Amino acid sequence: MTPLLTDHVLVNGHRIASGVQGEGAPVVFLHGTPSSSLIWRNIAPRVAAAGYRIHAFDLLGFGLSERPQDPQVDTSISAQVEIFGAMLDHWGLERCHLVAHDFGGGIAQRFGVFHPERLISLTMIDVVSYDSYPSPRTRTQMAQGLDALVQAPEDVHRRHFRDWLLSAVHHRDRFAEGPLESYLDHISGWIGQPSLFQHQIRHYDPVHTLEVADRLSELGRLPVQLIWGAEDRWQVVDWAHRLHDAIPGSRLTVLEECGHFAPEDQPDRITALVLAHLGAAAEGAG
Numbered sequence: 001m002t003p004l005l006t007d008h009v010l011v012n013g014h015r016i017a018s019g020v021q022g023e024g025a026p027v028v029f030l031h032g033t034p035s036s037s038l039i040w041r042n043i044a045p046r047v048a049a050a051g052y053r054i055h056a057f058d059l060l061g062f063g064l065s066e067r068p069q070d071p072q073v074d075t076s077i078s079a080q081v082e083i084f085g086a087m088l089d090h091w092g093l094e095r096c097h098l099v100a101h102d103f104g105g106g107i108a109q110r111f112g113v114f115h116p117e118r119l120i121s122l123t124m125i126d127v128v129s130y131d132s133y134p135s136p137r138t139r140t141q142m143a144q145g146l147d148a149l150v151q152a153p154e155d156v157h158r159r160h161f162r163d164w165l166l167s168a169v170h171h172r173d174r175f176a177e178g179p180l181e182s183y184l185d186h187i188s189g190w191i192g193q194p195s196l197f198q199h200q201i202r203h204y205d206p207v208h209t210l211e212v213a214d215r216l217s218e219l220g221r222l223p224v225q226l227i228w229g230a231e232d233r234w235q236v237v238d239w240a241h242r243l244h245d246a247i248p249g250s251r252l253t254v255l256e257e258c259g260h261f262a263p264e265d266q267p268d269r270i271t272a273l274v275l276a277h278l279g280a281a282a283e284g285a286g
Contacts (some may be wrong), residue, residue, distance in 0.1 A: 004037050004044055004056045005064055011086045017064035018057035022048030026093050028055045032102020033200045034187050036063025038179060039101060042267035050275055057087055061199025063186050075199040077106040077208035084111060097278055099123040101263060106209045112219045113212045121223040121281035123274055126235050126260050129243050130213050131206035135234040150197050158188050168260040170231050175264055220248030223281040227273055229258030229265060
């Protein structure tokens with residue numbers, strides 16, 4: 001399988017790992033946390049093969065992108081909106097279809113509210129919204145203090161976050177035998193472990209989505225679909241219904257045998273839903 005990310009670009013002085021495949025209308029994929037563009041490996045290439053030009057990148061502080069040492073560097077949802085806009089400029093995209101998961105959905109909501117003219121359609125999969133995050137488990141850990149986790153030996157760290165990641169999927173054995181160790185590699189070790197807390201967990205602040213919560217109805221100007229795992233324990237399905245009610249004309253599909261990492265549990269269904277939505281958006285625009 002051809003890697004999704006094959007290049008890097010300087011954005012505001014930081015290296016962002018990125019990649020482009022295929023030809024056709026542009027579709028950008030935004031990942032969440034604690035994740036990377038790896039989560040799109042079974043979906044994005046198939047969208048490209050169906051006649052679209054797919055674009056992916058790892059958010060600043062995530063995956064293969066730079067992990068800034070300076071704690072003043074902002075990697076929050078709001079800051080990543082600027083990174084996303086800069087990537088569109090780098091790719092020469094005035095407009096695009098956007099597919100977002102988890103934390104990436106918070107970026108998508110802000111971008112869609114503030115820059116609707118740059119989006120053709122929007123698909124959001126098990127996304128954060130309102131004050132839906134951190135998840136109850138993470139909220140409890142943050143309240144108890146994260147120092148023990150930050151300073152934990154690597155084997156303890158990997159064991160803890162292995163359990164955490166496994167709680168995000170329905171097909172636990174398949175995930176464990178497949179990409180789990182790659183997910184852990186990105187958030188472990190002498191770079192990954194401190195980066196996880198500095199660039200991801202410390203920014204689990206719902207202020208970024210609450211600031212646009214009363215403007216979500218404006219996303220109704222776009223074709224919007226919501227896809228959710230029925231067994232999502234991180235962003236329970238109640239949030240999907242709340243978003244669906246808030247965004248006029250949006251479509252909601254709830255997938256059985258599917259957890260929070262829906263692209264891992266149900267890549268075939270999600271690919272089909274994404275392609276159907278892209279096709280419908282093109283017909284509507286025509």
